[in-house]
Amino acid sequence: MSQNLTLARPYARAAFALAREANATPAWSQALTFASHVAADPQAHALLGHPQLLEADAVGLLAIDGADEAFTRFLGLLADNRRLPLLPEITGLFEQLRAEADKVVKATVTSASELPASELESIRVALKQRFGREVEIDTAVDASLIGGAVIDADDVVIDGSLRSKLARLQAALAN
Structure with a gap:
């Protein structure tokens, strides 16, 4: 668990910086929450870890309708680095950063x-x-x-x- 938090921390900070820069922290919070719920589902978790899963398919599965381009690029980066299973930890850390800022x-x-x-x-x-x-x-x-x-x-x-x-x-x- 602590290793997952260590790996998730830079992604959460980057996501928070992107969301804050776009003045869209509530939208990012909602999108991350949705993506982390999907990623935590056992069937989706197994699929996300599959080596033949295309980045675009992973992003399509995890992004909510109407997600901004920066968020979909962020999911693409996570998919490219095989970090999609860390979405629940990233979301938790993002919410902590948001609470501190607010x-x-x-x-x-x-x-x-x-x-x-x-x-x-x-x-x-x-x-x-x-x-x-x-x-x-x-x-x-x-x-x-x-x-x-x-x-x-x-x-x-x-x-x-x-x-x-x-x-x-x-x-x-x-x-």
């Missing part, structure tokens, strides 16, 4: 049950104060947390789940 922190709030919108807004405001940037929140539900929530934002994880509190209490009682 000064947005992406946070995931995992809770034991669905949180009301008012609580999510309170969390968003608190994270915005902490990071000094806009915050986009994704939610997930994990009943094994028992109660509370785990917030994963940037490189910060705040674990306020009942499961972790019980584990800490159990460790303290064992000592």
